[in-house]
Amino acid sequence: MTTTWTIEGVREALAGRKVSARELAGEFYKRVEERNPELNAYLTLSQERAYTQADRVDAMVAAGRPLPPLAGVPIAIKDVISTRGIKTTCGSKILEKYVPPYDATAVERLEKAGAVILGKTNCDEFAMGSSNENSAYGPVRNPEATDHVPGGSSGGSAAAVAAGLAVAALGTDTGGSIRQPGAFCGVPAMMGSYGRVSRYGLIAFASSLDRIGPFAKNVNDVASVLQIISGRDPQDSTSTTAPVPDYAAEIAKPVKGLRIGIPTEYFGAGMDEGVRKKVEAGIELFKKLGCELREIHMPHTDYAIATYYIIATAEASSNLARYDGVRYGLRVESDSLLSMYRKTRGAGFGAEVKRRIMLGTYVLSAGYYDAYYLKGQKVRALIAQDFRDAFAKVDAIVTPTSPVPAFRLGERTADPLQMYLADIYTVTGSLAGVPGISVPCGKVCGKLPMGLQIFGPAFGEARVLQLAHAFEQAGGANL
Amino acid sequence: MKISREDVLRVAELAYLDLSEAELETYRKQLDDILEYAGKLNELDTSSVEPMAQVLTDNQTADATLREDLVVPCGVAEDVLAQAPDPEPPFFRVPKVIER
Numbered sequence: 001m002t003t004t005w006t007i008e009g010v011r012e013a014l015a016g017r018k019v020s021a022r023e024l025a026g027e028f029y030k031r032v033e034e035r036n037p038e039l040n041a042y043l044t045l046s047q048e049r050a051y052t053q054a055d056r057v058d059a060m061v062a063a064g065r066p067l068p069p070l071a072g073v074p075i076a077i078k079d080v081i082s083t084r085g086i087k088t089t090c091g092s093k094i095l096e097k098y099v100p101p102y103d104a105t106a107v108e109r110l111e112k113a114g115a116v117i118l119g120k121t122n123c124d125e126f127a128m129g130s131s132n133e134n135s136a137y138g139p140v141r142n143p144e145a146t147d148h149v150p151g152g153s154s155g156g157s158a159a160a161v162a163a164g165l166a167v168a169a170l171g172t173d174t175g176g177s178i179r180q181p182g183a184f185c186g187v188p189a190m191m192g193s194y195g196r197v198s199r200y201g202l203i204a205f206a207s208s209l210d211r212i213g214p215f216a217k218n219v220n221d222v223a224s225v226l227q228i229i230s231g232r233d234p235q236d237s238t239s240t241t242a243p244v245p246d247y248a249a250e251i252a253k254p255v256k257g258l259r260i261g262i263p264t265e266y267f268g269a270g271m272d273e274g275v276r277k278k279v280e281a282g283i284e285l286f287k288k289l290g291c292e293l294r295e296i297h298m299p300h301t302d303y304a305i306a307t308y309y310i311i312a313t314a315e316a317s318s319n320l321a322r323y324d325g326v327r328y329g330l331r332v333e334s335d336s337l338l339s340m341y342r343k344t345r346g347a348g349f350g351a352e353v354k355r356r357i358m359l360g361t362y363v364l365s366a367g368y369y370d371a372y373y374l375k376g377q378k379v380r381a382l383i384a385q386d387f388r389d390a391f392a393k394v395d396a397i398v399t400p401t402s403p404v405p406a407f408r409l410g411e412r413t414a415d416p417l418q419m420y421l422a423d424i425y426t427v428t429g430s431l432a433g434v435p436g437i438s439v440p441c442g443k444v445c446g447k448l449p450m451g452l453q454i455f456g457p458a459f460g461e462a463r464v465l466q467l468a469h470a471f472e473q474a475g476g477a478n479l
Numbered sequence: 480m481k482i483s484r485e486d487v488l489r490v491a492e493l494a495y496l497d498l499s500e501a502e503l504e505t506y507r508k509q510l511d512d513i514l515e516y517a518g519k520l521n522e523l524d525t526s527s528v529e530p531m532a533q534v535l536t537d538n539q540t541a542d543a544t545l546r547e548d549l550v551v552p553c554g555v556a557e558d559v560l561a562q563a564p565d566p567e568p569p570f571f572r573v574p575k576v577i578e579r
Contacts, residue, residue: 101558194534208534234546240539306517317494324495326571331564337576338495346497354496358487358506359513361494375520377530382523384531417512433534459539 005167007073007221014061014072021054021061021072025116028074032118032165040140041150041159043079045119046086050074053116070228071114076166078157079120080127081212082201083107086117090203091125091135091153094329094348104201105236106170106212106229113228118166121156125350126320127172127205129153130180130419131412134352139409144186144449148406151181154215158185161215168216168225172202174209175308176402176426179438182215183401183451186440186477188222188468189215193458194433195240197226198233206315207238209308209430219439219469223247226461242459250462255470256290258463261394265301266425271403274444279400281479282441282452282471286398289470294394298386301428303379308427309420310363310376316353317360323348355416380431387432391457396467399425401438401451425453435461439468442479452476481518482511 005024013019019027029047036042057072077083080090082100089095103111111117124134132140132155140155142148143163150159154171158181161169171178173191182189191213202212214225230244262283267276287293325331325344332343349357363372390397404422412419429436435458438451452471456464487507491498498506560566565573 098562101555101562195539238535240535242539300523303520303523306520309513310517310520321495325564326573327559328562329564333574335574337574340574341495342497345495349496351502354498354502355506355509357494357496358490359510361490362482362486362510362514365490365493372514372517374530375525376517377532378525378528379520379523381528381531382525416509417516420513 004164004217006217007070007167007224010073010167011067011071014057014067017061021057021116022051024072025050025054025074025118028118028165035163035165038141038146039143039159039163040122040138041156041163041165042076042119043089043122043137043156044087046083046117049086050116050118053111057114057116068112068114069224070110073115073167074118075110075115076118076121076157076160076169077107078123078154078169078171080123080172080203080205081107081170082203083117083120086120088120088203089137090127091123091137092348092350092353093136094323094344096330098328100201102201104212105198105233107201109228110225121154121160121169123156124153125353126203126316127153127174127177128316128352128356130176130423131407132156132181133409133413134350136350141409142185142406145406145447148408148448149184151184151406153177155181157215158182158187158189161185161187161217168214168221170212170229171215173211173213173430174206174312175430176423178213178215179401179426179436179451179453180423182438184406184449186443186449187215187217188219188437188439188472189213190222190226190437190464191435192226192230192461193435195238196435196459196461197229198236198239200233200235204319206312207319208315209312219465219472220248220251222437223251223465240459245462247462247465251465251469253466255467257292258396258467259292259294259394260286261294261296261390261397263296263298263301263390263397263399265298266399270424271400272405272444275400275403275405275450278442278444278450278479279452282476283398285471285474285476285479286467289474296390296394296397298390298428300379300382300386304383304428304431305421305424307376307379307383308423308431309359310372311380311431313356313360314364314373315360317357317364320353320357352416383428384432387429387434387455387457396463397455399453399455401425401453405444405448405450429455434458435464437464437468439471440477442477480511481514482507
């Protein structure tokens with residue numbers, strides 16, 4: 001039986017009755033049982049719900065009914081995305097026993113399209129981190145090199161897809177949390193434009209930045225999942241009414257003549273030499289594909305990390321105020337209400353989450369709001385303008401996804417600022433609201449995967465997918 | 480040094496976070512480093528820049544601003560209360576707030 005399942009492979013095998021959806025789910029659970037004790041990619045498995053859905057798909061096959069686009073496709077969901085009846089911890093002790101009473105819209109749409117939800121994947125606590133080492137349930141290991149981190153915060157989703165423990169997975173990206181683990185684990189990973197995918201049921205970290213998006217084995221599958229989860233949702237007033245194009249049709253279009261911008265600011269100091277060589281080879285590949293390369297400038301890039309960590313933490317401090325020991329999650333009993341709040345939050349949140357709540361509270365507090373938060377909002381406008389200016393001249397922007405490949409577990413935990421600085425290439429697109437993908441671009445030292453990032457203009461997902469697909473077809477992963 | 484021990488205590492108070500002595504000093508140092516770094520935004524003159532208060536333009540969420548104000552069935556009280564640490568249906572119970 002095939003070991004690398006794709007969405008198309010599943011469709012053909014089901015239609016040709018070579019495998020049933022139930023058998024397929026069982027095959028994946030067997031592999032999870034073998035690999036997960038080492039990788040720690042899954043936190044919770046949802047066999048009952050998965051097999052119920054698989055049986056539904058098998059009944060459709062038996063009745064000869066047309067199958068929905070993701071029929072029987074085993075999918076993993078990051079543990080910050082709500083799943084009705086399935087524990088959703090956000091990688092936090094404060095939600096250790098939380099079972100959501102409803103499904104996120106993205107999850108509901110996947111199931112309606114026939115997908116089989118295998119379980120919930122590990123992540124940095126409340127999606128705050130770049131290495132998955134901030135999970136209260138232990139770090140995930142990178143399947144490509146198990147003494148290395150898988151990236152974060154969606155490390156479990158990236159590792160699950162890379163190790164063949166799911167055909168696709170949903171992650172969330174606030175400052176790079178889909179793209180960077182995709183790069184570290186060697187799988188394509190995409191965030192659509194802000195507003196493209198409903199955030200309903202995504203447990204909030206920073207509401208003006210959070211986005212749900214897919215990981216998969218290839219760009220076609222990334223497009224297929226994005227197709228299903230995209231589109232207006234009345235439950236999320238920031239989900240856009242802009243029409244969703246047919247990505248499968250768009251993806252096949254030729255890329256010859258497309259203009260690709262290479263921003264000089266993304267190729268400065270601090271980039272690993274191995275990463276530099278691979279991304280340069282990646283850019284050459286686009287040239288061979290007939291794309292026109294143009295050097296461009298994005299002058300505010302260097303201010304993105306500071307801006308991001310002000311805005312994201314400010315929003316987090318507000319969003320995480322809801323964990324108060326009253327309505328859900330952990331409560332540490334005490335004699336007064338205020339003392340109960342303090343003890344609950346002090347005991348329930350991990351170090352990184354507390355650090356960000358403190359930072360966010362500080363930048364929003366009286367006397368500091370203008371100097372930090374408002375200043376950050378203004379610089380965010382300048383960064384967004386950099387992108388609009390660039391897209392007046394080019395069709396897409398190509399950069400590395402991360403300045404470094406996956407690092408060793410424990411190597412970077414001592415200094416949070418150094419960890420933040422490595423998000424430099426991803427936070428810019430997050431602040432601007434534009435779509436971005438990371439596609440595999442060879443391995444550094446023949447061992448550690450590295451990612452090439454493609455940004456498109458707002459709602460230009462089709463263009464991003466088209467270029468990523470052409471890059472993949474031309475052998476980008478083996479550079 | 481931008482951040483003093485008193486600043487950390489004040490912020491922890493605002494954020495309702497109980498911190499240990501060790502955490503206080505660690506966070507003081509780390510917040511100091513991060514805010515020192517964030518100071519680089521002052522290199523930019525933003526006096527004529529409008530802050531980016533939202534990501535999408537109005538025409539991208541045209542029908543999103545207003546919808547009909549309709550009452551829809553909800554009935555989730557039981558499910559919601561089931562998640563509470565100390566429910567007393569139909570209420571959430573909390574420690575005594577008013578001193579006698």
